[in-house]
Amino acid sequence: MFWESELERLKRYLRRKIEDLFQELEKERTPEVSGESEAELEEPLHTFYELPEKYVVVCDIPACDETKIEVLGYTRALEIKARLKREVKLEQIGFRCASRSLKEYKKRVSLPEDADVARILYTIRAGRLIIEIPKKNRSVF
Amino acid sequence: MVVGLPDAGLVGGISVSHLIRELKAREVGGIDIARMMPPLVIVKDGTPRPPLRLFLAKDSILILVAETPLPPSAYYSLSYALLDYSARRRIDYIVSLTGLSSPNRIRTDKPKPYWAASGRKAIEVAEKLGIERFNEGILIGPYAIILKECFRFRLDNIVLLVESFPDLPDPEAASVAVRLFGKLSQVEIDVSKLLEEAELIRLRTKELMRQTSKIMSQIGKGMEMQPTLIYT
Numbered sequence: 001m002f003w004e005s006e007l008e009r010l011k012r013y014l015r016r017k018i019e020d021l022f023q024e025l026e027k028e029r030t031p032e033v034s035g036e037s038e039a040e041l042e043e044p045l046h047t048f049y050e051l052p053e054k055y056v057v058v059c060d061i062p063a064c065d066e067t068k069i070e071v072l073g074y075t076r077a078l079e080i081k082a083r084l085k086r087e088v089k090l091e092q093i094g095f096r097c098a099s100r101s102l103k104e105y106k107k108r109v110s111l112p113e114d115a116d117v118a119r120i121l122y123t124i125r126a127g128r129l130i131i132e133i134p135k136k137n138r139s140v141f
Numbered sequence: 142m143v144v145g146l147p148d149a150g151l152v153g154g155i156s157v158s159h160l161i162r163e164l165k166a167r168e169v170g171g172i173d174i175a176r177m178m179p180p181l182v183i184v185k186d187g188t189p190r191p192p193l194r195l196f197l198a199k200d201s202i203l204i205l206v207a208e209t210p211l212p213p214s215a216y217y218s219l220s221y222a223l224l225d226y227s228a229r230r231r232i233d234y235i236v237s238l239t240g241l242s243s244p245n246r247i248r249t250d251k252p253k254p255y256w257a258a259s260g261r262k263a264i265e266v267a268e269k270l271g272i273e274r275f276n277e278g279i280l281i282g283p284y285a286i287i288l289k290e291c292f293r294f295r296l297d298n299i300v301l302l303v304e305s306f307p308d309l310p311d312p313e314a315a316s317v318a319v320r321l322f323g324k325l326s327q328v329e330i331d332v333s334k335l336l337e338e339a340e341l342i343r344l345r346t347k348e349l350m351r352q353t354s355k356i357m358s359q360i361g362k363g364m365e366m367q368p369t370l371i372y373t
Contacts, residue, residue, distance in 0.1 A: 043308075044342060044352065045308055045309050045350055045354075046308070046309075047308040048309055051244060056244070056247055058247060058309065060306075060309040060310070060343055060347075062339075062340040062343040063340050063344065073358065079259060087274055088344065093341060093344055094345055126313065127339075127340055127343070128306075128309065
């Protein structure tokens with residue numbers, strides 16, 4: 001029935017919207033602190049490429065556990081979480097902040113409107129997470 | 142003289158840090174430009190060091206390294222200071238090591254190197270490296286000033302550009318630059334430690350990369366990926 005499929009579509013749309021709203025609220029809750037705050041410490045560096053048929057996000061996640069990576073697609077956004085193989089104490093790698101350590105990477109990346117988050121593909125190469133997001137209405141892979 | 146400044150993928154900085162360590166270079170001086178550099182000082186062994194430090198290896202290789210990003214307002218003064226110093230000291234070649242932002246880097250573990258050069262001797266030497274010439278494109282930043290102003294000082298400059306990620310520290314690209322510098326200077330340089338410690342280097346240089354990226358976007362570094370206007 002037409003109205004049933006339309007209802008399904010509407011449900012999916014609302015679910016996505018609610019997820020996005022919660023993501024935004026979560027982001028707002030994180031206080032902005034100058035210097036290397038906890039959030040900045042966990043936030044991996046990333047770079048963004050636009051290719052003719054797709055977008056590519058490359059995230060630098062050194063020392064991560066390749067089996068514990070999560071990439072979630074939302075409307076116009078990506079959320080990345082990756083756990084490290086082991087906790088890295090910053091003091092051990094030359095920083096002068098005795099109590100700080102890194103256990104997990106977290107990152108939210110905004111995407112252009114035509115990014116098709118339903119067709120995300122990701123690979124890991126040399127400790128870098130490479131996420132490919134096709135553009136809508138284009139066949140790529 | 143080999144120059145490694147914070148730039149795309151921190152290729153220059155990572156490369157020269159490795160050279161300093163591998164060649165057991167000793168610190169012999171530095172460059173500071175009063176009122177133009179950020180108000181900070183690098184302290185080593187309890188004493189202040191200039192923001193741009195000069196090391197000497199094998200009695201003939203001067204290595205210039207910057208440990209903090211350089212403010213764009215200092216680019217011209219710094220480049221001219223460097224050129225003036227090189228001319229006075231009769232430096233044979235200035236070799237600039239840098240990253241070249243390229244989407245090709247996503248697809249390969251072996252980033253491709255290119256050369257650009259200024260001065261007849263430099264071009265002859267670069268041609269023997271067996272790598273492609275950087276045929277056409279735009280370079281932005283202190284390396285660009287050094288390359289275009291070298292002829293005024295009758296100096297020879299070779300720029301070794303290695304495809305890299307723009308905003309991520311890229312030790313693998315740096316290892317390619319180091320190998321090429323070894324070939325150029327006929328000095329054997331082992332890069333295995335650099336590759337073994339790539340993960341650690343990326344962890345340690347994250348904040349420097351973040352600061353460098355901010356400056357690169359201020360100076361329009363993204364333009365390097367664009368084609369030139371004149372295509373004939």
